[in-house]
Amino acid sequence: MTEQTLESLLQNRLPSIDFSMESNDLKSFGQDWTRFHQPNATVVFFPNNTEEIQAIVQLANELDAVVVPSGGRTGYSGGAVATMGEWVISLVRLNQISDFNDIDQTVKVGAGVITEQLQHFAKEQGLFYPVDFASSGSSHIGGNIATNAGGIRVLRYGLTRDYILGLTVVTGRGDVIELNKGLVKNASGLDLRHLMIGSEGILGIITEAEIKLINQAPNQSVMLLALSSLEAVMAVFADARTTLNLSSFEFFSDRSLQKVMAHRNFSNPFEDIHPFYVLLEFDENEMAAMQVFERGMEAMHVTDGIIAQSLDQAEQLWQYREGISESIAHHTPYKNDISVKISQVPKFMNQLEEVLSIEYPDFETIWFGHIGDGNLHLNILKPQNMSTTVFKARCEQVNAHVYGLIQKFGGSISAEHGVGLLKKPFLGYTRSETEIQLIQQIKRVFDPNNIVNRGKVVD
Numbered sequence: 003m004t005e006q007t008l009e010s011l012l013q014n015r016l017p018s019i020d021f022s023m024e025s026n027d028l029k030s031f032g033q034d035w036t037r038f039h040q041p042n043a044t045v046v047f048f049p050n051n052t053e054e055i056q057a058i059v060q061l062a063n064e065l066d067a068v069v070v071p072s073g074g075r076t077g078y079s080g081g082a083v084a085t086m087g088e089w090v091i092s093l094v095r096l097n098q099i100s101d102f103n104d105i106d107q108t109v110k111v112g113a114g115v116i117t118e119q120l121q122h123f124a125k126e127q128g129l130f131y132p133v134d135f136a137s138s139g140s141s142h143i144g145g146n147i148a149t150n151a152g153g154i155r156v157l158r159y160g161l162t163r164d165y166i167l168g169l170t171v172v173t174g175r176g177d178v179i180e181l182n183k184g185l186v187k188n189a190s191g192l193d194l195r196h197l198m199i200g201s202e203g204i205l206g207i208i209t210e211a212e213i214k215l216i217n218q219a220p221n222q223s224v225m226l227l228a229l230s231s232l233e234a235v236m237a238v239f240a241d242a243r244t245t246l247n248l249s250s251f252e253f254f255s256d257r258s259l260q261k262v263m264a265h266r267n268f269s270n271p272f273e274d275i276h277p278f279y280v281l282l283e284f285d286e287n288e289m290a291a292m293q294v295f296e297r298g299m300e301a302m303h304v305t306d307g308i309i310a311q312s313l314d315q316a317e318q319l320w321q322y323r324e325g326i327s328e329s330i331a332h333h334t335p336y337k338n339d340i341s342v343k344i345s346q347v348p349k350f351m352n353q354l355e356e357v358l359s360i361e362y363p364d365f366e367t368i369w370f371g372h373i374g375d376g377n378l379h380l381n382i383l384k385p386q387n388m389s390t391t392v393f394k395a396r397c398e399q400v401n402a403h404v405y406g407l408i409q410k411f412g413g414s415i416s417a418e419h420g421v422g423l424l425k426k427p428f429l430g431y432t433r434s435e436t437e438i439q440l441i442q443q444i445k446r447v448f449d450p451n452n453i454v455n456r457g458k459v460v461d
């Protein structure tokens with residue numbers, strides 16, 4: 003079908019729905035934060051509500067067009083990219099927050115509400131939406147639900163899944179379903195809501211969610227500790243976890259710190275260079291924090307430390323951790339978002355370091371992550387003079403070693419970023435053949451014509 007024919011067909015069949023076939027829109031809505039795929043969308047739709055999305059999906063089924071649900075496009079797995087002429091459905095206009103109920107402590111949000119917008123809304127009601135990460139100023143709630151996003155406070159508050167009480171979804175077949183309807187308790191059979199959470203848009207399009215808010219947290223303190231070794235990380239974690247009421251325990255290497263300092267023009271928070279750092283956020287308790295610091299110094303795990311004395315300083319300390327992804331973005335990083343059980347972290351990291359020194363001797367590697375959840379972000383930076391294609395192929399070769407190790411430890415090749423296109427060839431390192439077949443069969447039930455996110459996660 004030519005561009006003109008499609009344009010007039012869409013005007014004719016979907017007269018009230020805005021769409022664009024402009025090359026700039028096709029490019030920017032055809033990709034996410036990964037830079038390994040060439041965007042190649044045919045059209046981008048900007049529907050206003052569930053009914054319009056249903057109409058697009060029904061027409062796509064009729065014409066065998068593939069649709070890509072598109073949120074804030076901050077994803078790291080290529081889940082929202084359109085590489086083979088797909089129709090992109092942007093959720094950007096479903097951005098209303100409504101129906102706040104202070105007895106239920108719930109609120110309805112359109113899939114296109116930006117994560118930070120919901121955080122602010124909760125605060126205005128005297129409540130708290132704790133899911134947070136460096137991209138929360140751009141990512142959408144719909145995208146967060148589709149990836150079951152985690153972030154910096156999972157340790158205490160859990161993942162996006164823990165806040166979803168209801169969902170409205172347009173399935174790949176074009177049905178509209180309302181799941182769980184805001185109930186706290188509902189033991190009436192399979193909870194399809196949980197199947198949708200983390201489904202990366204392969205079953206349907208989430209259009210609205212009912213979200214649980216919680217009481218505001220007590221005042222928080224932030225402490226940045228410099229550490230002598232990888233072994234020190236978990237030793238300090240074990241102590242901090244029993245002594246403090248922790249909300250976050252984040253880890254980064256000195257190379258990560260150097261990248262942020264260079265990118266944001268920050269000075270070094272410490273006088274000396276140290277190999278590793280951890281950032282702790284916890285309920286205000288300076289005496290307990292000093293105990294963790296002093297015990298760490300005595301054990302020679304901690305080599306220096308700073309406790310923020312003001313909100314501004316706390317924010318500044320957070321920036322050393324939150325600025326890492328942005329500061330390495332221009333290096334086209336190959337991201338490994340991996341997890342093992344928390345107790346396995348030290349042993350796993352030591353073995354991983356050995357693998358990296360053998361397999362990546364000539365590459366710059368940047369470590370950071372939500373170590374309190376057993377989740378590490380291992381970023382391999384592309385050498386300037388290497389093409390993206392060669393670089394990706396090289397990283398994928400090394401994956402056999404890195405992911406083989408993860409498999410040995412019973413870990414996951416994707417802790418929170420999802421599988422999408424980028425990690426699909428490696429799913430078998432984490433999920434059994436039987437599990438993968440079941441996922442394929444479940445997709446067929448919701449999406450018999452393979453219309454939504456075809457080729458993502460599983461075939």
Ligand SMILES: Cc1cc2nc3c(=O)[nH]c(=O)nc-3n(C[C@H](O)[C@H](O)[C@H](O)COP(=O)(O)OP(=O)(O)OC[C@H]3O[C@@H](n4cnc5c(N)ncnc54)[C@H](O)[C@@H]3O)c2cc1C
Binds near residue numbers: 070074076150206455
């Ligand atoms: C700087 C930075 C830091 C980050 N830190 C974290 C972190 O700490 N923790 C974390 O979990 N992630 C993190 N991410 C990754 C990313 O922000 C999350 O995965 C986020 O949840 C993606 O939301 P999005 O709206 O941008 O989704 P998109 O990238 O637009 O889409 C992600 C996937 O969800 C699907 N999708 C989107 N909207 C819908 C919908 N309404 N219905 C069905 N499917 C849909 C897409 O098709 C795609 O498969 C980070 C990203 C960046 C750039």
